[in-house]
Amino acid sequence: xxxxxxxxxxxxxxxxxxxxxxxxxHLEITEISLSSVTEDYLAxxxxxxxxxxxxxxxxxxxxxxxxxxxxxxILPTLEVTSEEKEEIIDLQARLALYKxxxxxxLNLANSWSLQPKMFGRPSWVGKTIVFTPPKEIRAKNLTxxxxxxxxxxxxxxxxxxxxxxxxxxxxxxQDKIASILGRLAAAKSKIHFNSLNGEVAREEILITFxxxxxxxxxxxxxxxxxxxxxxxxxESAENIN
Amino acid sequence: xxLISVLESLLFTSGEPLxxxxxxxxxxxxxxxxxxxxxxxxxxxxxxxxGLTLFExxxxxxILSKATNQMSVQKLVSGVFEEKLTSTALExxxxxxxxxxxxxxxxDLIRGVNSGYILHQLVLRGLVERRNNPNRSNAFLxxxxxxxxxxxxxxxxxxxxxxxxxHTKDLQALLNDVTSTGLEPVKASE
Amino acid sequence: xxLISVLESLLFTSGEPLxxxxxxxxxxxxxxxxxxxxxxxxxxxxxxxxGLTLFExxxxxxILSKATNQMSVQKLVSGVFEEKLTSTALExxxxxxxxxxxxxxxxDLIRGVNSGYILHQLVLRGLVERRNNPNRSNAFLxxxxxxxxxxxxxxxxxxxxxxxxxHTKDLQALLNDVTSTGLEPVKASE
Numbered sequence: 001x002x003x004x005x006x007x008x009x010x011x012x013x014x015x016x017x018x019x020x021x022x023x024x025x026h027l028e029i030t031e032i033s034l035s036s037v038t039e040d041y042l043a044x045x046x047x048x049x050x051x052x053x054x055x056x057x058x059x060x061x062x063x064x065x066x067x068x069x070x071x072x073x074i075l076p077t078l079e080v081t082s083e084e085k086e087e088i089i090d091l092q093a094r095l096a097l098y099k100x101x102x103x104x105x106l107n108l109a110n111s112w113s114l115q116p117k118m119f120g121r122p123s124w125v126g127k128t129i130v131f132t133p134p135k136e137i138r139a140k141n142l143t144x145x146x147x148x149x150x151x152x153x154x155x156x157x158x159x160x161x162x163x164x165x166x167x168x169x170x171x172x173x174q175d176k177i178a179s180i181l182g183r184l185a186a187a188k189s190k191i192h193f194n195s196l197n198g199e200v201a202r203e204e205i206l207i208t209f210x211x212x213x214x215x216x217x218x219x220x221x222x223x224x225x226x227x228x229x230x231x232x233x234x235e236s237a238e239n240i241n
Numbered sequence: 242x243x244l245i246s247v248l249e250s251l252l253f254t255s256g257e258p259l260x261x262x263x264x265x266x267x268x269x270x271x272x273x274x275x276x277x278x279x280x281x282x283x284x285x286x287x288x289x290x291x292g293l294t295l296f297e298x299x300x301x302x303x304i305l306s307k308a309t310n311q312m313s314v315q316k317l318v319s320g321v322f323e324e325k326l327t328s329t330a331l332e333x334x335x336x337x338x339x340x341x342x343x344x345x346x347x348x349d350l351i352r353g354v355n356s357g358y359i360l361h362q363l364v365l366r367g368l369v370e371r372r373n374n375p376n377r378s379n380a381f382l383x384x385x386x387x388x389x390x391x392x393x394x395x396x397x398x399x400x401x402x403x404x405x406x407x408h409t410k411d412l413q414a415l416l417n418d419v420t421s422t423g424l425e426p427v428k429a430s431e
Numbered sequence: 432x433x434l435i436s437v438l439e440s441l442l443f444t445s446g447e448p449l450x451x452x453x454x455x456x457x458x459x460x461x462x463x464x465x466x467x468x469x470x471x472x473x474x475x476x477x478x479x480x481x482g483l484t485l486f487e488x489x490x491x492x493x494i495l496s497k498a499t500n501q502m503s504v505q506k507l508v509s510g511v512f513e514e515k516l517t518s519t520a521l522e523x524x525x526x527x528x529x530x531x532x533x534x535x536x537x538x539d540l541i542r543g544v545n546s547g548y549i550l551h552q553l554v555l556r557g558l559v560e561r562r563n564n565p566n567r568s569n570a571f572l573x574x575x576x577x578x579x580x581x582x583x584x585x586x587x588x589x590x591x592x593x594x595x596x597x598h599t600k601d602l603q604a605l606l607n608d609v610t611s612t613g614l615e616p617v618k619a620s621e
Contacts, residue, residue, distance in 0.1 A: 115582070292441075350554055
């Protein structure tokens with residue numbers, strides 16, 4: 001009777017994904033735990049298929065904050081602006097709030113029944129249809145009401161078409177890694193991080209940064225940053241060895 | 242399982258008279274037990290605080306509203322009829338007129354709220370009729386009655402002003418609420 | 432005239448939910464008296480020998496069969512279709528249930544993702560309803576429907592576990608709570 005079906009074939013949003021990753025590792029929601037799941041999160045986002053196109057912006061926005069957290073854990077000296085700090089605290093709080101409702105929902109899932117548990121009865125049994133047209137209504141009243149209904153529905157639409165949010169350049173992590181390696185090989189010397197990005201969309205910088213982290217981890221590149229906020233210089237490890 | 246409670250639930254939801262046989266089957270109890278419980282229910286309804294009565298005829302049973310409350314019930318029924326069309330009823334009637342034959346769920350979607358009660362009233366007043374949906378069992382399609390059309394002085398539904406325009410207008414695009422993409426800072430308070 | 436008996440007759444005859452206003456009009460008694468009698472009726476139905484429930488939603492009242500008799504009644508009622516929930520639907524419904532009436536942007540904020548599509552689906556399935564936001568003409572407010580409560584077997588929304596706590600606090604206070612209390616808000620399933 002208590003048949004409840006959870007379909008987890010995909011993540012409906014960034015918070016669901018993030019929470020899953022944290023809970024898999026049995027962690028509390030803290031900055032440290034967020035930092036520790038950043039790579040898994042980014043790896044998942046990097047594989048985003050067409051299914052998620054409409055929500056890609058939401059996933060990337062969270063990814064940006066995660067990268068900020070990650071950077072802070074790698075570079076303890078990294079100064080963050082108060083705005084960025086707020087962003088980090090905000091993400092933790094929102095994740096906690098999301099978890100609250102998720103848990104409340106799981107509680108309810110147990111009492112959910114596929115069919116209603118209570119039933120009404122046929123209404124007005126034995127009452128027959130008596131033609132009683134309202135006196136005051138004319139055809140033009142119906143037309144006016146109809147115009148109003150459509151006006152109301154149309155006013156709900158905002159001017160900005162939803163596609164605007166969807167059309168983000170989607171660059172896969174693999175493509176980015178390949179492109180960086182290709183350019184490093186071609187340059188045979190240090191190149192600037194900024195030159196690795198095409199149009200300066202935050203999402204692309206993010207993917208580039210992520211690609212660099214991956215390459216660093218695999219010891220395929222070396223990076224150097226002389227000053228805080230200074231240029232990041234990237235060099236192929238093969239050039240050095 | 243408490244037999245008397247189950248029997249009351251069964252009789253209540255059915256509306257139609259139910260035979261002893263059906264009650265026995267549906268409750269899964271012995272006939273004698275069922276009969277005894279029905280007697281008990283009957284007695285309970287005889288209390289003056291109850292508004293119900295157990296009507297027995299030819300080994301069938303039906304719950305009815307108590308005869309002594311006939312006056313108030315009549316007032317409800319006629320009151321419901323005489324009332325002017327509320328704005329929500331007008332909205333509902335309009336949707337049925339311009340978009341009919343139309344299913345309940347579509348009406349609900351346009352209005353955003355459950356329209357069951359209002360539709361029922363419109364049917365009882367003879368303004369709207371429902372037919373079986375040929376494409377989906379257990380679903381109905383609602384349209385304006387010929388009677389009401391006549392009353393409006395129209396010989397066919399197409400004579401409603403702007404009928405063509407509103408009848409064919411694509412609704413799908415309008416029904417998606419696309420107000421914001423979320424992820425605003427948490428500061429936004431309700 | 433015995434008010435409680437009259438009210439039971441009215442609710443029984445209608446079958447559909449009736450507003451307090453209609454009950455007051457049809458019974459001809461003062462609102463406070465009607466309310467008191469409805470409470471009494473509710474209590475009477477809570478006895479285990481009763482097969483009925485007084486269901487209250489959105490300031491309307493309706494008599495329904497008792498949730499515990501679901502199995503027996505279900506056999507009799509045809510054409511009820513099954514409502515499976517995906518985890519996304521469950522998530523969305525929970526937020527709307529505890530926080531409703533709630534705007535889209537607030538739902539998006541909690542879920543961290545655009546909820547337009549799922550809300551549209553839930554309205555279509557009659558589990559959520561939307562109304563115009565009285566304070567902002569171009570926005571909707573979402574609430575759960577009576578149908579949703581019927582699937583949970585609750586006779587009013589206040590019966591949701593911890594409803595008071597999570598409904599009344601504003602979102603910011605809730606955020607402060609979950610952040611400061613070590614994040615273990617809900618545990619026991621009821």
